[in-house]
Each structure stands twice: as structure tokens, then as C-alpha cells.
Amino acid sequence: MADVLKLHFDVDGDDFTSAGEASADVKKRLRLMGCDPEIIRRVSIAMYEGEINMVIHAGGGVADVSVYSDKIEIVLEDKGPGIPDIALAMSEGFSTAPDTVRSLGFGAGMGLPNMKRYTDVLHIDSKVGEGTKVTMIVNT
Amino acid sequence: MKYLHSVTLVTDKCHGCTHCLDFCPTEAIRVRGGKAQINPDRCIDCGECIRVCKNKAKKSVYDKLDLLSKYKFKIALPAPALYGQFDNLDDLDCVIDGLYSMGFDYVFEVARAAEIVSEYTRRYLKREDVPRPVISSACPVILRLISLMFPSLADHVIPVMSPMETAAIYARREAKRLHPELTDDDIGVCFISPCPAKVSYVKNNPTNRRPLIDAVVSMKEIYFKLISCMTREPDHEHVSRSGVVGLSWATSGGESAAIFNEKYLAADGIDNVIQVLEQIENNALPNLEFVELNSCPGGCVGGVMTVANPFIAKARIQGLRRYLPVTRNFAGDRDSTEVPEEFIIHTELKKRRIGTFSPDEKLTLQQMTEIEALSEQLPQLDCGVCGAPTCHAFAEDVIRGNASLSGCIVCSFLSNDEEDVK
Ligand SMILES: Nc1ncnc2c1ncn2[C@@H]1O[C@H](COP(=O)(O)OP(=O)(O)OP(=O)(O)O)[C@@H](O)[C@H]1O
Ligand code: SF4
Ligand code: SF4
Ligand SMILES: [Mg+2]
Numbered sequence: 001m002a003d004v005l006k007l008h009f010d011v012d013g014d015d016f017t018s019a020g021e022a023s024a025d026v027k028k029r030l031r032l033m034g035c036d037p038e039i040i041r042r043v044s045i046a047m048y049e050g051e052i053n054m055v056i057h058a059g060g061g062v063a064d065v066s067v068y069s070d071k072i073e074i075v076l077e078d079k080g081p082g083i084p085d086i087a088l089a090m091s092e093g094f095s096t097a098p099d100t101v102r103s104l105g106f107g108a109g110m111g112l113p114n115m116k117r118y119t120d121v122l123h124i125d126s127k128v129g130e131g132t133k134v135t136m137i138v139n140t
Numbered sequence: 141m142k143y144l145h146s147v148t149l150v151t152d153k154c155h156g157c158t159h160c161l162d163f164c165p166t167e168a169i170r171v172r173g174g175k176a177q178i179n180p181d182r183c184i185d186c187g188e189c190i191r192v193c194k195n196k197a198k199k200s201v202y203d204k205l206d207l208l209s210k211y212k213f214k215i216a217l218p219a220p221a222l223y224g225q226f227d228n229l230d231d232l233d234c235v236i237d238g239l240y241s242m243g244f245d246y247v248f249e250v251a252r253a254a255e256i257v258s259e260y261t262r263r264y265l266k267r268e269d270v271p272r273p274v275i276s277s278a279c280p281v282i283l284r285l286i287s288l289m290f291p292s293l294a295d296h297v298i299p300v301m302s303p304m305e306t307a308a309i310y311a312r313r314e315a316k317r318l319h320p321e322l323t324d325d326d327i328g329v330c331f332i333s334p335c336p337a338k339v340s341y342v343k344n345n346p347t348n349r350r351p352l353i354d355a356v357v358s359m360k361e362i363y364f365k366l367i368s369c370m371t372r373e374p375d376h377e378h379v380s381r382s383g384v385v386g387l388s389w390a391t392s393g394g395e396s397a398a399i400f401n402e403k404y405l406a407a408d409g410i411d412n413v414i415q416v417l418e419q420i421e422n423n424a425l426p427n428l429e430f431v432e433l434n435s436c437p438g439g440c441v442g443g444v445m446t447v448a449n450p451f452i453a454k455a456r457i458q459g460l461r462r463y464l465p466v467t468r469n470f471a472g473d474r475d476s477t478e479v480p481e482e483f484i485i486h487t488e489l490k491k492r493r494i495g496t497f498s499p500d501e502k503l504t505l506q507q508m509t510e511i512e513a514l515s516e517q518l519p520q521l522d523c524g525v526c527g528a529p530t531c532h533a534f535a536e537d538v539i540r541g542n543a544s545l546s547g548c549i550v551c552s553f554l555s556n557d558e559e560d561v562k
Contacts, residue, residue: 005509024418031289032536034502041292041421048422069505114423 005029005067011051011076013060016104022063023047026074030067039140042118043072046136049111050076056101057081058132071120074136082128090116090124144343146200146336147185149176153197158524160189160198165410166288170537171527184284185337186410186435187444200336200445203355205362211328211354213315216244217307220251220382220390221334221440222359223460224453226367232380232460238370240378242362246315247378250331251386253307255469258385258398260300260479265399265429271296273405273420273428276395277485278302280341281435282413290417296431299485303389304331304338306483308352330355332362334443335436358445383468384461391454392439396432398467403429409437501540511535519550 007029009022023044030040047063054061058080066073083089090112097107116122121137156174168182169189176197178189190198208214216239223232239247257278265274275296277283286293301309308329315327331353333339339356388394392408405428407416413433419425436442438450446453473480503511515535526547528534537543546552 003505005505005512007512020418020422020424023422027418027421029508032503033505033508037292037294044418044421045423048424067505067508 003069007065007067009063009065011054011060011063013055013058016055019052019055020048022051026065030072033067035140039072039138043074043138046115046118046122046138047074047076049115050074050134050136052106053111053134054078054080056097056106061131069140071140072138074119074134074138076134076136077131078133079131082130082132083124083126084128086124086126143180144340145178145180145183145185146202146339146343147178147183147187147190148199148201149178150197150199151175153195154193155195155197157195158527160193161524161527161529163188163192164529165285165414167529167533169529170543171524172543182288184281184288184435185335185340186281186285187336188410190336190444200339200358202333202336202339202358202361202445203330205330205355205357205365207355208328208330212326213245213319213322213328214243215246215248215308215311215315215327215329216242217248217250217304217311217329217331217353219304219332219334219338219359219440220249220254220387220457221443221446221453222332223251223387224390224441224457225359225363225447226370226456229456229460232382233378234370234372235366236378236380238366241369241371242366244330246311246318248307248311248314249380249382249386250303250307251382251389252469253310254303254386254389254395255383255398255467256310256471257300257303257306257483258395258467259471260483261298261395261399261430263477263479264298264300265401266477273425273431274298275420276430276432278389278395278432279434279436279440280337281335281410282433283341284337285410285413285435286417289414290421293417293421296420300479301483301485305352307331309482312352324350328354330357332357332359334359334440334446336444337435359443360445360447363447381468383465385467386469387457387461387464390439390441390457391450392434393432394439396430399430401429403427404432405430406432406434408434408439408442410435503536503540507539511539514538514545517551518548519554521550523550525549 011022012018027040027044054076058078061076061078064075088094092113093109095107095109101107115136119136120139123135126132154175156171158171160176161169166182166184168179170177223235236247277298311329312327316322333356342353342356345351385398388397393406396404396406407413413435438454441453442450515532518531520531522530526534528537538545
């Protein structure tokens with residue numbers, strides 16, 4: 001008996017325009033399963049922000065999504081520069097995004113705060129120079 | 141109740157070539173037994189399959205003009221896009237006059253109603269208690285798309301009636317004022333439509349009242365008859381009362397321009413629309429007040445029931461707008477800041493306006509897992525030979541019991557190969 005649906009995505013760090021594809025794919029599956037629209041919206045916002053962060057700050061990474069009967073877990077893992085001060089990164093408006101990225105509309109420092117707002121659990125593991133692992137859970 | 145569709149297959153003409161599969165935004169089409177089939181629960185009447193079928197095997201079904209013969213008093217509601225269909229038209233009155241000559245007793249331009257809807261939209265945008273961005277409700281394809289793919293955005297859609305419906309209310313009221321003896325059933329209201337989506341929308345009467353519109357005819361179909369009734373010297377009794385705002389609704393961006401606020405986005409073409417809705421759902425488009433979405437390229441001038449190329453139609457409309465006042469129609473209650481009850485759609489968007497959307501049986505977690513597992517074993521060519529648009533969609537069909545795995549020729553070919561090797 002499979003009681004968990006596992007989805008794996010490679011998030012390309014070189015291609016800005018493809019950021020958001022993984023979350024769109026997840027959304028499509030959740031829709032087919034008749035998942036509550038509000039849950040779908042929360043998952044897509046949180047995952048989209050996380051995906052964008054991997055592309056902008058960490059040169060890409062991988063996304064693993066597990067759908068259980070009572071929760072959806074999203075794990076985003078990258079081998080980027082890591083986050084030196086997680087509490088600081090979590091504060092609204094904090095951003096190290098370069099100007100080039102800001103001109104595209106990113107870098108308001110709202111990504112992580114939104115990921116926290118829209119999920120039930122947000123956990124960040126990060127080591128400077130090694131990478132970042134973000135785990136998010138949305139209870140369904 | 142099943143949702144009725146204007147877009148249909150002409151079975152005889154379909155070669156089963158699978159070309160259309162790739163273009164349907166909701167993966168509603170399958171080819172089975174050599175013929176295309178449209179899943180009515182998924183179809184949003186966007187007309188993409190009509191655009192791309194080389195064999196003209198997809199068509200839109202609409203009403204014939206004779207349908208109106210049973211009514212004592214016949215009203216025409218020309219969509220703003222109609223004005224862009226004629227070469228060298230320099231006076232909107234020629235079109236209106238032509239419609240009278242065709243036998244209509246009264247003409248009410250939808251462009252006029254559009255100006256009133258714009259006024260209501262501006263009022264609605266003053267409300268701070270509604271979720272932003274507010275999404276236009278004029279294109280019925282978008283309503284169904286939101287219900288099917290973006291239900292969390294349903295409460296962003298402005299609950300104000302579309303210009304077509306608003307025009308019908310005004311026209312009926314005017315007819316009764318001119319002829320107090322007329323009853324609702326004496327009056328036949330006919331919308332002259334650029335697209336099949338409006339046909340379907342009206343057929344599925346989204347209100348719980350008597351339908352406001354009794355017939356929807358195709359611009360293409362009445363075109364030649366209308367042209368032959370249009371004279372160079374219009375009878376000046378029949379005058380257009382549309383302004384720049386109303387006419388501009390024919391093309392993408394026109395509706396937005398009339399909110400008099402620069403925080404808007406206007407997207408046209410179904411793929412662009414889907415991308416924009418994804419971004420709104422991802423919360424990635426902050427600071428927008430209003431979003432205008434048109435399924436057809438260029439806006440309504442790009443509808444599959446129009447005659448002219450959308451860019452040419454757009455250029456003509458630009459020319460026609462030139463000496464018109466900005467707006468010539470105002471809501472009756474000019475000082476009010478509310479939208480009158482009569483023009484509000486109360487019933488929940490997804491239930492009434494677009495039919496109840498429970499596309500297919502919900503898939504269980506178990507089924508979804510099986511679909512992913514099967515999909516991974518498929519060749520990922522998305523070749524369409526199985527009759528499904530993608531390998532993933534085919535896996536879904538197999539697990540739902542709607543297709544057999546043997547339908548994948550590539551799979552059978554590969555497994556035969558393996559046997560040969562053994
Ligand atoms: N995966 C990551 N790897 C390295 N640093 C990260 C990562 N994710 C976030 N950060 C750091 O945390 C900061 C805050 O992230 P957050 O998503 O809140 O804002 P932002 O990405 O800068 O801007 P916004 O998300 O509003 O576009 C980032 O500027 C960056 O310094
Ligand atoms: S494009 Fe679609 S409808 Fe047209 S012939 Fe091919 S399969 Fe049939
Ligand atoms: S009208 Fe649009 S949604 Fe319906 S089958 Fe054709 S392409 Fe698909
Ligand atoms: Mg971010």
C-alpha cells in the first residue's frame with residue numbers, strides 16, 4: 001500500500017524563467033486529487049518562494065514533495081552559500097539579493113516570512129559554504 | 141447538470157491526427173478509435189482546438205437567426221468587436237443601421253453597457269474588503285478556467301455582470317419603456333458574438349432567473365447578410381452612443397484602461413492567461429489592483445467567430461475611436477458609490493456562472509501514486525499516438541480505467557524489442 005506520493009524535481013539554477021515549474025507541477029497533482037483550494041494555494045506560495053530562493057541565492061537545487069493523507073511535506077535542498085544568520089534572514093525585509101535580481105521584482109525580503117506564514121512547519125538547516133535545506137509542512 | 145458546450149467535433153471530418161491534443165489548455169481532448177473526443181467536464185470553450193485543426197473538424201455551434209422569429213420584438217446586442225470587422229467603415233451608425241435593416245426592432249450596443257460596467261468596476265475597486273487583484277469577469281473562458289484550475293482565486297473575480305448581460309438588462313428595459321404592452325416573453329434578445337464561449341455561457345444560463353439573452357449568433361455567420369444591409373448613407377435616426385471606453389473593450393487592455401488607475405495588468409491568449417493566474421496564485425504579483433484576462437489573442441477581436449484578423453480589427457477600432465468622447469454612458473445612479481443589486485452576480489462563481497466543476501472523479505492518494513509510477517515507465521515522448529496529450533495524461537487515463545496500456549505503441553514496440561534480444 002502506497003500511502004505517500006513522492007515527487008522529485010531538479011530546480012535549474014541557470015534558468016530564471018523555469019523557476020516556478022516544480023510548484024506548478026505539484027499544484028496540478030493536488031488539483032487532480034481534489035485537494036482543498038486553500039491548501040493548494042498555501043503549498044504553491046510556499047514552494048514557489050522556496051524554489052525562487054534556490055534559483056536566486058543558491059544556483060538551483062532539488063525539491064522533494066511528499067503528499068501524505070494528512071499533510072504535505074516540501075523539502076528544498078541546495079548546495080549554495082548557506083545562510084549565516086537564519087533569524088536575520090527570516091525577518092521581513094531582510095535581503096541580500098543583488099540589484100540585478102531586484103530589477104526583476106525579487107529581493108523584497110518577504111520570501112521566507114511568507115513561507116512561514118503559509119505553512120504549519122518551517123525548518124531551515126543551513127551551513128555556510130555547504131548549503132541549505134528547507135523543510136516545510138502544510139497539514140491538510 | 142451537465143455543462144453544455146458550443147465547441148464540438150465534426151466526427152466525419154476528424155482524421156484522428158492528434159494535432160489538437162497539444163493545444164488544449166485543460167487536456168480535455170483524447171483521440172479514441174481514430175476520432176477526437178472532448179471531455180465536457182474539462183472543456184472551457186476557449187476555441188484553441190478550432191484554431192489549430194487543419195481539417196476543420198472542430199466547430200462552434202450557435203443559434204440561427206430564425207430562432208428570433210417567434211418573438212414580437214427583436215433586439216440585437218452587437219459586441220464591440222463587430223465594429224472592427226469592416227473595411228473602410230467610417231461611421232458606427234452604418235453597422236447599427238444595417239442591423240435595423242436586417243429586421244431587428246431595436247439595437248443596443250454592448251459597447252455602451254461596457255462603459256457602465258467600467259463605472260461599476262471603478263466603484264467596486266474602491267472597496268477595501270475585497271481581495272486584490274480584482275479579476276475581470278467579462279471573458280467566460282476565464283471564469284471556467286478559474287473554477288477548474290484556480291479555484292482559490294474565485295473570490296477575486298468581480299461579481300459584476302458582463303457588458304453582454306448588462307446590455308440585455310438595459311435593452312429590455314428600454315424596449316418596455318418604448319412599448320409598454322410588451323412582456324418579457326415577447327422580447328427576443330440576440331447577442332452577436334465573437335466567440336463560442338459566450339454561446340455556452342448563455343446556454344447554461346448562469347442566473348436563476350429567466351435568461352436575459354435568448355439567442356447567440358456568430359459574427360461570421362451574419363457577416364454577409366449584415367454587409368448587404370449596410371448602406372453608405374446611414375439613416376440618421378439610428379445613432380451609435382458608444383464612446384472610446386466602450387469600443388476599447390474589443391481589444392485587450394481596453395477594459396483596464398477604463399479603471400483610470402495604472403496598477404493593472406492585461407493579458408491575452410490562453411497560455412499567457414494561465415501563466416498570469418499561476419503567478420497570482422503564487423502571490424508573486426503584488427501591488428496590482430486589477431487584472432483583465434482575455435482567452436483570445438488580442439482580446440475579443442481574436443475570437444474564432446470573428447471575420448477579420450485581430451490586428452487589423454484592432455487598427456480599425458483605433459481609427460473609429462478617434463473622434464469619440466471618452467465615455468457616453470453613465471450608470472443611472474451617478475452619485476452612488478455602490479454597484480446596484482441588479483447588476484451583481486450573487487451566486488457563487490463556480491456553482492452558477494460556469495457549471496459545477498468536479499472535473500473527473502477525485503483521484504485517491506493511492507491512484508496518484510500509481511499514476512506517477514506508471515508515468516515514469518512511459519517513454520516521456522508525449523507523442524500523442526496513444527490518444528492522450530502527454531505520457532502523464534495517458535498514465536492517468538490507464539489508472540482511471542479509461543485507456544489500456546497497450547495503447548502505447550512505443551511501449552509495446554520496446555517490449556517486443558526486448559523479447560527479440562532474449
Ligand atoms: N536557499 C538559500 N541559500 C542562501 N541564502 C538564502 C537562501 N534562501 C534565502 N536566503 C537568504 O535569506 C534572505 C532572505 O530571503 P527571502 O526569501 O526572505 O528574501 P529575498 O529572497 O531576498 O527576497 P524576496 O523573497 O522577497 O524576493 C535572502 O536575501 C538570502 O540572503
Ligand atoms: S486536429 Fe484534432 S479534431 Fe482535427 S482532425 Fe486532428 S484529431 Fe481530429
Ligand atoms: S475548446 Fe478549448 S478547452 Fe475545449 S476542447 Fe477545445 S481546446 Fe480544449
Ligand atoms: Mg526569496
